[in-house]
Amino acid sequence: MGKQNELGVTPMSEDVSAWYNELVFKAELADRGPAKGTMVIRPYGYRIWELLQAQLDQRFKDTGHENAYFPLFIPQSYLQREAEHVEGFAPELAVVTHGGGKELEEPLVVRPTSETVIGEMYHRWISSYRDLPVLINAWNNVVRWELRPRIFLRTTEFLWQEGHTAHADEAEAMEETLRMFDVYAEFAENVAAIPMVKGEKTPGERFAGAKRTFTIEGLMRDGKALQSGTSHYLGTNFAEAFDITYQDRENQLRHVHTTSWGMSTRMIGAVILAHGDDQGLVLPPRLAPVQVAIVPIGRGEQAEAVRDKADELREKLTAQGIRVQVDDRDTSPGFRFNDLELKGVPLRVELGPRDLEAGQVLVAQRVGEVDERGRAVKETIGVDAFVAGVQERLDAYHDLLVARARAYRDEHSATADDLATFTEQVKVGFSYALHCGQPGCEDEIKAATAATPRCIPSDGAPEEGPCVRCGEPSTYGTRVAFARAY
């Protein structure tokens, strides 16, 4: 571990990597599992996942999708049916060779993603244009063998959702691909408070087996980009590999066009790295397990009255659908203040003997105005007024986090027209540059600067010119967003 401050966590400003690792444990989000690359998601972290799941799942339902479950074990031969798909996943597969004490006739792959099993099932389920579209999502765990694991960001086993849809033609499938791409970007901003750079992956960064891949890329506070959700148009690649066909109105046999899209527990890592600070986590209110923490202060005779008042306030807030916790741990108030800040609780309400008679509370916001010692400026407010305005306050806090993250991103984004400028920019964030599109040139850039093309921004202004590295004509019609990435 690095140099820890009085909170027991290396300050983010000093070493983001050490800060991240220590904070994940200290805030009780997760722990390492016994097997390398595995993680245990602890209740506080899992609650964030549940809140994320619920809100994302609602968006899937609103766009017409249904949930289903597909098996963990996939016959090895299935992976091999789609050439690029096998090639892409081969290095990170976990393979089961024995079962029931005997060697298996055919090894089973632990799913790294479910395109192949689902392809097989869609082959069985689809025969007519009347069966289309098929709009299914699955919440599950997948395994991709990792050489350098990091909790939430890159673990051998992780949780996610994978949507898999089948459509009659390319237009409809592309529409679906882009619809879910939009859902992810909207979700990231409106729930996780992270404004994303939206765009398409270059061929070299595309999903194994996809025709087109769309990604949302967040900027973390160490200047690295994090791919946070992807949506793929798979064309007829899997339909051909798994013989997924339907008869259209003219009695013609056609291949379906499929899509797939996913968001994972990595998103929790994005929340930590996009919002956190030296004091610890900063959780966006819509993902915060505890939105308001009430800290009763006082001992002896007053304690009971304070405690009653805290319970009363808790009930009023709960009645409004707010996630509240009375923090009556037997520690000093100062300890609890710091600990609640470490855990990223958006609003802290302090309630002591002084406030009782006045019918008021002190409210401290996790991110906001601070005094000269760097501590939150506390607002004195009447209990009823606080209760009446709490939802509004949380919404405003969400907006503040979005604005803060957007400002940070914009301050750490710039265009570059020569490799020297590019190399400097990529050390702090996104560098927008023209590129020739040659895979070999991407590799050269990566070798020289550690940066990779994150995406071709969807909203990029049209622009042509020489490639930032090799000078050949640019290909994408707009600047490419490059960054170092997780």
Place this chain on the structure above:
RNA sequence: CGGGAUGUAGCGCAGCUUGGUUAGCGCGCCUCGUUCGGGACGAGGAGGUCGCCGGUUCGAAUCCGGCCAUCCCGACCA
């Protein structure tokens, strides 16, 4: 798999160079008491096959050999 480092209590570390009482320290944990508006204090207490295996020695956390694991840096990835 290549390069670097580290394994001593739950966490962070000292002790090893120069072998020798009962292996220490801080934090955390437990008990009792006092405390409570920005990480309180006192007293008492629990917790260790010193990563594993072997060797040297009267004696090994310490010296030697092998192995294992983890972490960091590179090639792959949501």
